[in-house]
Amino acid sequence: MRSILEKREWEKRVVLQMIWLYCRKQHNTRGELCKECIELSGYARERSDNCPFMNSKSFCSNCRVHCYQPMMREKIKNVMRFSGPRMIFYHPLTAIHHLIESKKENRNV
């Protein structure tokens, strides 16, 4: 069983990887995030840091729709929709790990 701290760090890393991928492909950036995505990644990190459900969930995508403000929610949804399926190609280890964690969570519900 991983600690809550590890969960948080893991979650922040996955979200950041997804935003990077999204920004590179959708906003044509190279080696840096655009202004919009910097803002989004900062927001996502803050949400993870303040998430009160870290204990009972495995990943924020399952509940982030509830705690994101509407504009950021739309943005992160686009990021996940785009990067989610592509993670297996760009970050295979992250994707597989995430898949396993999500499955675990679904079984618990």
Ligand SMILES: [Zn+2]
């Ligand atoms: Zn961007």
